[in-house]
Amino acid sequence: MPFGFDPGTSVALAFALLAAAFVRGYSGFGFSAIFIAFAALLTNPLPLIPVVFACEIMMTAFQARGIRAHIDWRRVGWLMLGAAIALPFSVAMLLSVGEDIARITISGVILLMALLLLSGWQLQRRIGALGHSSVGILSGMCNSAGIGGLPVAAFLSAQPMQAATFRATMIVYLTALDLITLPLLWMGGLVTWDTVIAALLAFPILGLGVWLGGRRFLAASPAAFRQSAVLLLLLLSALGLIRALVM
Structure with missing residues (x-):
């Protein structure tokens, strides 16, 4: 098995992969986190970060046809500009100071965002290019730890967006973000043949999870979708803090 995992660990990770792919198929984000x-x-999750990024890219291939008409390319472009600035520094920081320190800080910020959104707060004015690029910078700083989608999800959830546009924009943004991050991780020595083997083994599981999650999305109302997205942010931030503090 890749990375020397025993059968029990491999089976547990496969079930986690299916559950995470379902969430990605439903919400457009949250898979990596x-x-x-x-x-x-x-x-140790560090060697698995490139694997989940490769999985994110593969899942977009499953979803491309259904999301094409709903993508907000302008938002994606400005978010990516900020992320591209931050990513080299983010990866260097992860490799030097360790994932746990970064994750405690990041998860704490996301927890505050989720609690703010649960209060019903929404942005009252249109956010321009500078605001999107600034969130992209924060996302880029988070993505070396595998949770770059969470700040963007919190930011977009606070704006009056159609659920289909939110989901499609998140999917495309995360794919572009991972395509930029993977070469940086490769230069840092985190991409190996085990990464390739694990991604190939994950392919059928990803397809099933995304398909099931996509069917659930089609049956959800816009209000239910937004509430689910915010609750997911809260859950993911809490998991990140618990893992970093107790492990």
Whole structure:
């Protein structure tokens, strides 16, 4: 098995992968954060970060046809500009100071965002290019730890967006973010042949999870979707803090 996992660990990670793919198929984000948070309970999650990024990219291939008409390309572009600025520094920081310190800080920020959104707060004015790029910088700083989608999800959830636009924009943004991050992780020595083997083994599980999550999305109302997205943010931030503090 890749990374020397025993059969029990491999089966547990496969079930976590299916659950995380379902969430991605439903909400458009959360896959990496859920899987890494679970994997950290069983093993060192650092080598798995490139695997989940490769999985994110593969899942977009499953979803591309259904989301194409709903993507807000302008938002994606400005978010990516900020993320591209931050990512080299983010990866260097992760490799030098360790994942746990970064995750405690990041998860704390996301927890505050989620609690603010649960209060019913929404942005009252249109956010321009500078605001989106600034959130992109924060997202880029988070993404080396595998949770770059959470600040963007919190930011977009606070704006009056259609659920289909939110989901499609998150999917495309995360794919672009991972395509930029993977080469940086490779230069840092985190991408190996085990990464490739694990991603290939994950492919059928990803397809099933995304398909099931997509069917659930089609049956959800816009209000239920937004509430689920905010609650997911809260859960993921809490998992990140618990994992970092107790492990």
